[in-house]
Amino acid sequence: MADRAADTGRGAEPIWSWPSNRVRYSWTSETDTGTTTHSAGWGTTVKHPISQRDAGLCRSQPKGTNFTKAFLERRDASQDLLGEYLADSNVKEAATRRLLQSVSNQFPCNVTLFRNGLSPTPLCPQCTRSNPQSQQRESFGHIQCWCPTLAKPRTAAHHSIWRELLASIKINSNITRAPLPAQSSDSTTEVRPTAAPRPAKTAQWEFPTVVTSTMVKEWTIKDIVCHIAADPESVLQIDEIDDKTDGFLRAQGLNPSAQDVADFLKKRPDGVAFRRPVGAQKQLRILEFTRASDTSDDWQEKKEVEKNLRYCQHVKFISELTSWHVEQINFTVGIRGQLQSTSFKRRLLSLGVETDKAQESIRKLTVRRTLEAHELMLRCYFSAKYSNTQDWSNLSFLQSATTSIGKGIFLHHLSS
Numbered sequence: 451m452a453d454r455a456a457d458t459g460r461g462a463e464p465i466w467s468w469p470s471n472r473v474r475y476s477w478t479s480e481t482d483t484g485t486t487t488h489s490a491g492w493g494t495t496v497k498h499p500i501s502q503r504d505a506g507l508c509r510s511q512p513k514g515t516n517f518t519k520a521f522l523e524r525r526d527a528s529q530d531l532l533g534e535y536l537a538d539s540n541v542k543e544a545a546t547r548r549l550l551q552s553v554s555n556q557f558p559c560n561v562t563l564f565r566n567g568l569s570p571t572p573l574c575p576q577c578t579r580s581n582p583q584s585q586q587r588e589s590f591g592h593i594q595c596w597c598p599t600l601a602k603p604r605t606a607a608h609h610s611i612w613r614e615l616l617a618s619i620k621i622n623s624n625i626t627r628a629p630l631p632a633q634s635s636d637s638t639t640e641v642r643p644t645a646a647p648r649p650a651k652t653a654q655w656e657f658p659t660v661v662t663s664t665m666v667k668e669w670t671i672k673d674i675v676c677h678i679a680a681d682p683e684s685v686l687q688i689d690e691i692d693d694k695t696d697g698f699l700r701a702q703g704l705n706p707s708a709q710d711v712a713d714f715l716k717k718r719p720d721g722v723a724f725r726r727p728v729g730a731q732k733q734l735r736i737l738e739f740t741r742a743s744d745t746s747d748d749w750q751e752k753k754e755v756e757k758n759l760r761y762c763q764h765v766k767f768i769s770e771l772t773s774w775h776v777e778q779i780n781f782t783v784g785i786r787g788q789l790q791s792t793s794f795k796r797r798l799l800s801l802g803v804e805t806d807k808a809q810e811s812i813r814k815l816t817v818r819r820t821l822e823a824h825e826l827m828l829r830c831y832f833s834a835k836y837s838n839t840q841d842w843s844n845l846s847f848l849q850s851a852t853t854s855i856g857k858g859i860f861l862h863h864l865s866s
Contacts, residue, residue: 517555517745521786524747528789531817535787545825552590552786552824560588576600576834591743593831594785594824603830603864607823609666610860611783612739614819616721617663618812623802624654655802656724664859671764672715674722678734678772681726686772691715698767717764723801734768735801736761736778741820744784750793753782787821789813819856826860 475496476489490496522529532553536546551557563569574588576599586592593600658677659667669677672691679686686694692711699706699714706714721737738761742753757780769776779797783789794816795809803809 518553520747521553521744521788524788526791527784528787528791528813528817531789531814532787532821535818535821548828549786549821549824555590557590557828559590559593561590561592579838591745591785594827595741595743597831599834600827600830603827603860606860606863607827608739608741609863610823610826610856611741611816611819612720612781613664613666613859614856615739615781615812615816616657616666616737617660618815619798619801619803620655620657620660622805622808622812623657625802625805625808654725656726657721658724659721664855664862666721668718668720669722670716670718671768674734674736675715675768675771677724678768678774681732684772694771695767698770702763714764714767717761719761719764725802732774734774734776736765736776737781738778739781740783741785741823742782744786744788749784749788750782750790754780757782781816783816783820785820785824785827787817787824789817789820819854822854822857823860826857830864 474489474491476487477499478485478487479499480486488495488499535541536549548557556562560569560574561572564572572587572589573584574586574592574597576597577584577586577588580598586597588597595604659669661667675686675691676688678684679688679691692715695711695715696706699710704710719736720739723735723737725733725735727733738757740753740757742749744750746752758778761778765776765778768774779800781794781797791813794813798809798812803812
């Protein structure tokens with residue numbers, strides 16, 4: 451609020467023409483006789499209406515609610531990493547300010563401004579511009595997660611976090627600590643552990659869609675099934691996948707057309723992992739990543755249900771079609787950097803990331819990239835709001851000399 455007030459103040463010309471050379475303030479108020487103009491130097495006459503206005507703003511806030519307190523008191527939500535980011539001197543002051551505004555639920559979107567009597571409408575100007583009948587409110591969650599104008603930056607934000615996260619899982623999966631070297635019984639010298647490479651496990655997790663730390667291929671359900679069918683031990687033939695899909699959908703009480711079959715098979719999860727243990731059932735994991743609004747306390751549980759519903763039929767289909775054990779694993783992070791550490795590390799462990807050091811490193815990386823995406827999204831928002839443009843290729847911050855891997859992915863996707 452202070453930044454906005456300062457910006458407004460810069461546009462006003464103070465009155466310096468009085469003999470004392472002291473600044474005077476002028477304002478209007480509504481009275482029984484109409485609009486009255488006031489003018490006074492700094493003192494009680496000015497302070498009183500300001501205090502009355504501020505008291506009115508406080509009364510307009512919902513009683514018994516404190517978003518910041520509830521947000522920071524959520525258990526196991528990686529608030530430690532939020533604090534590290536805010537204290538990092540390498541983070542620009544503007545990015546820190548905007549993050550504090552979002553955490554305190556005071557980011558100057560139209561919903562906040564309207565609530566405080568500083569905007570005539572809570573509606574999203576971008577949505578209203580494209581559809582005058584739109585009733586979409588410009589909340590912080592709308593900006594970060596739903597506004598159609600920001601669809602491309604939002605996809606870029608998703609990729610900037612997920613691709614590096616998935617590549618990190620692949621690098622750290624299937625790794626165990628090297629055993630300590632044996633020490634002879636007649637030795638008097640302490641033998642220290644060597645820096646030998648860590649041996650991989652027998653049954654490794656495979657991530658075939660990960661090409662490099664910045665490039666991840668996107669496989670459809672049909673691509674996944676074809677990969678399974680190509681296994682030497684598979685009895686499934688690639689050319690019968692469409693017929694098997696048609697039969698599965700009919701068994702669910704549907705009457706699918708050829709297009710329905712194609713639509714079912716072209717669903718594209720965010721990632722996939724395979725494991726082929728010797729003498730045991732082969733395993734498939736469908737991976738999903740979501741950068742979700744973390745306003746409510748149960749935001750992750752809601753998103754978990756939503757994601758599971760999206761692919762539950764595909765999990766059932768592949769399980770019935772093959773002899774593989776199929777599960778879905780969801781990774782979810784909040785737009786303000788909240789990440790439930792325990793459940794996140796449990797999911798990493800299920801994909802072969804076993805060491806505490808690797809799990810903690812990936813947690814820190816994920817939250818850091820999420821907070822970077824938070825700032826990049828808001829810079830795109832301000833560009834769309836004040837420049838009325840969706841040509842993201844010409845934004846000034848695209849020319850930044852130093853970028854992280856995640857920011858590089860974001861900028862590459864945004865400018866392509």
